[in-house]
Amino acid sequence: MSEREPVTMMAATTRLDFEFTAGVAMSKNLHGYEEGKFIGQRCPKCKKVYVPSRGSCPTDGLPTDEVVELPNTGTMTTYCVVNVPFAGQSIEIPYICGQILLDGANLSFMGLIQEIPIDEIRMGMRVEAVWAPPEEWGPTLASVKYFRPTGEPDAAYETYKEYL
């Protein structure tokens, strides 16, 4: 009778592939980046502008059908200085990740902040988008290279305290 070691461990690898459907509203936002535009949508009830919108106002549950083009400028409501290296990192550390609230928007999104020394970064800083050359625009936020300070006076805390 052959002596065999008991099985104490098995590897059963699993891989599932998916196709993502961005949706009607999000597709409008993504196509906006192909034209160098920030495209959001407004709730018909509470009038909040979401950029990007997922198609619905999460407060009212209503379709955000009204398309709104937003400007290149906004306020950095809060930020994080990244000092930790990680796999796949494409930007040299340290760098700044900021929450960008575009003027007229009611939803902030994360963006890279450049052209400012790390020790001068602060909440409420006014920023503007620096777009990649038009030939590099595609249906992705990567069409925006980064955001940089405009040099305007900082926004008052009251104007962005709901968006931290």
Add this chain to the structure above:
Amino acid sequence: MSGFPDLTSGSRPVGVVSFAQYDNVRREDNRNEVEMLMPVVAEVFGNIGITKDDVGFICSGSTDYLIGGPFSFVAALDAVGVWPPRAESHVEMDGAWALYEAWVLLQEGEIDAALVYAFGRSSMGHLGEILSVQLDPYYLAPLWPDPTSLAALQAQAMIDKGLASEADFAAVASRSRRSALDNPKAQVAYDRSPEALLAEDYEVAPLRRHALPPLTDGCAAIVLAAGDRAYELCERPAFITGIDHRIETHSVGARDLSTSPSTKLAGEKAGVGAKKVDVAELHAPYAHQELILAEALGLGEGVDVNPSGGALAANPMMSAGLIRIGESAQRIWSGQADRAVAHATSGPCLQQNLVCVLEGV
């Protein structure tokens, strides 16, 4: 207002008062889940003239495995708009089980109405691979058996025991797809004889293409209301007089696949046999499973089985069971039926089963 039926389960009469479902499609290319759900939620409220502020509880059924993203059920709440914050829950199961949870909460008497919804898309990944991940991880899942292959083992077990033939499977498919011609939400409907269907090639023997469900993207929603509130919202509510769900072992190889003891037990607990059944909507994704379910529930002659076409007409993952309850309720509202049995299933080869008996007064 004309009273309430006798209850087998629970002590508070709770009725289905509104139902809506998405147009079942092979592949929804444009809308995301929230954009699919929004019109369905608007319709289920609009049908009875209420808003989200009129329900005390929201419960949903879905699974992240279909979408390939975590917490998709949280994102889906955007279709309702949950502000101010409200009581909400989710089951990683067909929406019929979400309805069960809402029914339990309504039994407690704190709230009078609840929204139940479910969504799922078969088109975003390879459904056969995704469903194999739910199997026992040591002996079965590493083999990646797809649901059709497992269902074929079940069909073969029926043939081996002399319980049914391939012609019987074709008869179920022929009748279901013909009934589906009257269902505007059906994805697959046709008028073809069982003999014509038997000429098809096998997908996985002994199952031919006609015995398989379609791949469907869809979603559905139901409003439940208790007591007098049900009559305020609906002329003839479909009251849940009995509801129960049972499960069998995870191990497919340890079951007698030709029968469904969990359905039988759930049917008994829900009181299916207490009175005449007019309509039965059975969640049988594969044609032969309808025969197993009808046997387990003791449905005899005179029962109109799957007048909607059932899951063979459209099989939106996670909502096909909830839709069976909605289709049954519609027939009570219209007066076509006084008493209906709705069934939902989950897992491979009818592993888990829910039975819901609905009655109008």
